[in-house]
Amino acid sequence: MSRKKLTRRQFVAATAMSSAALITAPYVRGAYAAGKLSIGFWDHWVPGANKTSTDLVNEWAAKEKVEVSIDYITSNNKKIELTVAAEAQAKSGHDILQMYTWWPHAYAEQLEPVNDVVEPAIKQNGDVNGTVKYLGQAAGKWLAVPATPGSQIKGPCSRIDLMKKYAGIDVQEMYPAGAPPKADNWTMDTFLKAAEACQKAGFAFGIGLGETTDSVDTAGAIFQSFGAELVNAKGDLTVKTDQVRQALEYYKKLIAFLPPDAPSWDDASNNKWLISGRGALIMNPPSAWAVAKRDAPQVAEQCWTHGFPAGPKGRFAPFLPYFWGLWSFSKNKEAAKSLLAYLSQPSSIEKFVAASGGYDLPAYANMTTLKTWAEEGPPKGTLYHYPNPYNHQTLSIAASPAPPKIAQQIYAQATLTKMALRFAQGEKMETTLAWAEGECEGFMRS
Amino acid sequence: MADVVVEHGRVAGATGARKRTSLHNALKRKSTVAFFLTLPLILLIALLVLYPALFSIHLATLNKSMQKFVGFGNFTFLFKRETFWMVVKQSCIFAITAVIFKALIGFIVAHFVHNIPAKGQRKWRGMLLVPWVIPPAMSTLAWLWLFDPSYSAFNYTLSLFGIGPVNWLGDAAWARFSIILVNVWYGAPFFMIMYLAALKSVPDQLYEAAAIDGANWWQRIWYVTLPMMRNIIAITTLFSLIVTFANFDIVRILTSGGPLDQTQIFATYAFRVGIESSDIPLGASVSLFMVPILAVAAIFILRDVNKRGNEA
Secondary structure (H helix, E strand, O other): OOOOOOOHHHHHHHHHHHHHHHHHOOOOOOOOOOOEEEEEEEOOOOOOHHHHHHHHHHHHHHHHOOEEEEEEEOOHHHHHHHHHHHHHHHOOOOOEEEEEOOHHHHOHHHEOOOHHHHHHHHHHHOOEOHHHHHHHEEOOEEOEEEEEEEEEEOOEEEEHHHHHHHHOOOHHHHOOOOOOOOOOOOEHHHHHHHHHHHHHOOOOOEOOOOOOHHHHHHHHHHHHHOOOOOEOOOOOEOOOOHHHHHHHHHHHHHHOOOOOOHHHOOOOHHHHHHHOOOOOEEEOOOHHHHHHHHHOHHHHOOEEEOOOOEEOOEOEEEEEEEEEEEEOOOOOHHHHHHHHHHHOOHHHHHHHHHHOOOOOOOOEHHHOOOHHHHHOOOOOOOOOOOOOOOOOOEEEOOOOOOOHHHHHHHHHOOHHHHHHHHHHOOOOHHHHHHHHHHHHHHHOOO | OOOOOOOOOOOOOOHHHHHHHHHHHHHHOHHHHHHHHHHHHHHHHHHHHHHHHHHHHHHHOEOOOOOOEOOOHHHHHHHOOHHHHHHHHHHHHHHHHHHHHHHHHHHHHHHHHHHOOHHHHHHHHHHHHHHHHOOHHHHHHHHHHHHOOOOOHHHHHHHHOOOOOOOOOOOHHHHHHHHHHHHHHHHHHHHHHHHHHHHHOOOHHHHHHHHHOOOOHHHHHHHHHHHHHHHHHHHHHHHHHHHHHOOOHHHHHHOOOOOOOOOOOHHHHHHHHHHHOOOHHHHHHHHHOHHHHHHHHHHHHHHHHHHHHHHO
């Protein structure tokens, strides 16, 4: 077997030629040239909404030549929270994972900053509200991208007929479709009087006092409308203040007009309360109305979603934004960012909103007047004021403005509803405040 | 005798030969073979039980952000929390009450089933096991609908007799009653089937002898049945105590620990603190607090089993 010896000159020439060939050759892209991307989306409760997400992702994937796989993870019984916790521990899992409210801060150290996605989106779609910044940003760094699917306002959904008949309030006149609200008289006092009148007529307001989010969100907005904070933005304890006392006194009066079993309500209870026709008002996104449209159309056509009553310190509405987080251990960050930018385009946002029947709320200022909310019905215009189109209320989250890692615990442990319930059940004001102060001290551990 | 060492009686020669012989002997030992046969299971247990257990101990020693070792810091923090001591108290009330009622109902029903003629007994055994074989998350959902705050089927039935409505899950006392009731409903069939098996192994001659001595039904239970069933009662009680202490699904589905944390038990509180509040080390510490309580119970109950075993 003869062996030809390769000279140095030949070697250099061959290398140069191969390099030139590689550089000048036409770039052939395979079907999945840009790699793989694994996504964990929240499993939407609206039938067909997941399909819109899948279609949008596939559109993008076909264009960018990325192989995608999507898992829809339910939030029932906190499954999605468990997935987030497990992936954060394992440092492995999906590249993009949908997370809500507190999770970007809770897992801040393991999330890839996404300023390069959010900042252009803000430039294109308008600014985001303070709650989205509070929950999605840390020290100028965007921890996650505000997601349209799942984001919601939990404002009042009232029965037009019952409110008019028993409380003398015309909610359609107060929040007319297609026009700014005329809600100057829609205050906490008016709300309390209406709650009393409806309760006496046998149609009590369906506000929970349990430990799940619907109960906590309402409590949060009521506390904020009195300026009541348990921990302030600097992280100082502010439980024993007049504002907190006022909020508790107000809640005690309100609880007297709520259903007696409200302490055991979960997030489904208020929906059932409205759909069954037993209540004149609940605090919820339009999911209850959407189910009523299917199961109790005579109830649905009397529903009107509108703004929160104002307290001495302003008008606050509970807002729960969802985010898309990108793990720092993701293997395809560039592709993930490209997808998140695509999902934040106005055309994608419009599709998300339409697919959810108006339930999903974009975080961006220019995206609150889409035609879906104006057209949904019956009655037509029932969702017009749902996205807060005139910014007449401050969108907030319970336990803010405490530092998010403390606020998350006040929120998750339902400290606000527990305080309200303790005090309403006869505990002394100072005992309730001392208990809450002890709890908050515990939440401050790092 | 499982551990007989098969000796060949060969006189020890050179060291190498002796080593070979001892290895050969070791491999021929029944205990060695048994060890190798159980090795896959031991490895599986190490992987799925031992590793998570050690990892949770490791987690319990970290600070909230899981970046610093704090030793027993999480436990000393918990000991100062009013809610934690409430959880300890409630877990004990929940587990002990539920186990007592499960054992009592299981014992009574086992006697009833034992006395059913053999022909129809299988049917009853099967039917009585139904609560235990349905996945608890599913059956508890059905209970939730029965207790539903606004549309309780129980309240509807009671209202026909002019009673109620009872605030099943919104009042602390009723909520505790409800979660214990569901746990007893779910767990009593396990006791029933274990006690039934024990009852069947009690020799009939003992009852005949007792009858000749003029013992009434109570004396037969007290002097014959119970002593013969003591070990199985102890083992089932311990097993059930462990499972009930660590219960999660029933409380989570029915009350989520409410109202005002008054039905919160170890597992649900650990979930609330660890997952929902993103404080995994504290959640791990809450879960681990069950270990000393259950260890003390296990020592007492198993010591008793050994004693009786020796007596026998």
